[in-house]
Amino acid sequence: MNTAEVLDVFRSAGAVLEGHFILTSGLRSPVFLQKARVFMHADKTEKLCRALAAKIRAEVDGPIDYVVGPAIGGLIPAYETSRHLGVPAVWVEREQGVFRLRRFELEKGARVVIVEDIVTTGLSIRETIACLRDLGAEVVAAACIIDRSAGKTDVGVPLIALAEYEVPAYPADALPPELAAIPAVKPGSRNI
Numbered sequence: 001m002n003t004a005e006v007l008d009v010f011r012s013a014g015a016v017l018e019g020h021f022i023l024t025s026g027l028r029s030p031v032f033l034q035k036a037r038v039f040m041h042a043d044k045t046e047k048l049c050r051a052l053a054a055k056i057r058a059e060v061d062g063p064i065d066y067v068v069g070p071a072i073g074g075l076i077p078a079y080e081t082s083r084h085l086g087v088p089a090v091w092v093e094r095e096q097g098v099f100r101l102r103r104f105e106l107e108k109g110a111r112v113v114i115v116e117d118i119v120t121t122g123l124s125i126r127e128t129i130a131c132l133r134d135l136g137a138e139v140v141a142a143a144c145i146i147d148r149s150a151g152k153t154d155v156g157v158p159l160i161a162l163a164e165y166e167v168p169a170y171p172a173d174a175l176p177p178e179l180a181a182i183p184a185v186k187p188g189s190r191n192i
């Protein structure tokens with residue numbers, strides 16, 4: 001799938017929101033990709049994740065033991081992508097703000113691929129990598145449905161994006177006036 005086809009799926013699900021959004025990084029943006037509105041549809045999710053799995057298979061050398069999804073947004077795409085890769089999916093979730101693998105054990109040296117929904121700054125993927133490395137896993141790649149940085153973010157491992165879609169994002173103290181005029185909402189789950 002190319003970026004236009006991926007964005008068509010998001011648009012067809014009403015998942016491309018416009019307004020004033022506080023992102024998980026603290027940056028502000030006039031556009032928010034509400035992935036949950038895509039993932040509520042099994043057929044749309046299957047189409048995206050089948051394509052992402054094929055891209056992962058083409059770009060990762062060697063075996064993959066697990067797919068890891070950062071909760072909440074990564075849960076469904078990680079599970080569905082793992083189905084197409086034929087490997088188990090586990091997830092990390094926040095405990096007092098820090099990603100932990102609370103419900104699973106990984107063998108030392110397990111080769112894992114992180115599957116995220118959206119990447120903006122890559123902060124959530126870097127936090128996930130830190131958690132997995134502390135457990136002795138080898139993070140061979142990270143993957144996402146949409147990379148809002150359009151390839152500019154460096155997460156320290158290869159980042160495989162199904163689509164790259166550059167969207168403006170601003171520090172809270174440097175908002176353009178048209179954005180400052182709209183009340184801000186925070187759709188994500190960090191700090192909840």
Ligand SMILES: O=P(O)(O)OC[C@H]1O[C@H](OP(=O)(O)OP(=O)(O)O)[C@H](O)[C@@H]1O
Nearest residue numbers: 024072073119120121122123124188189
């Ligand atoms: O690249 P980043 O700057 O880290 O931004 C992307 C992250 O933001 C969202 O998660 P969020 O923490 O908003 O919560 P959610 O997964 O519950 O939606 C999204 O699911 C990614 O995990």
Ligand SMILES: O=C(O)c1cc(=O)[nH]c(=O)[nH]1
Nearest residue numbers: 023024032033118120188
């Ligand atoms: O950066 C984010 O927090 C973010 C952006 C976006 O478009 N969608 C999302 O779920 N999170």
Ligand SMILES: [Mg+2]
Nearest residue numbers: 071072073074
């Ligand atoms: Mg998330």
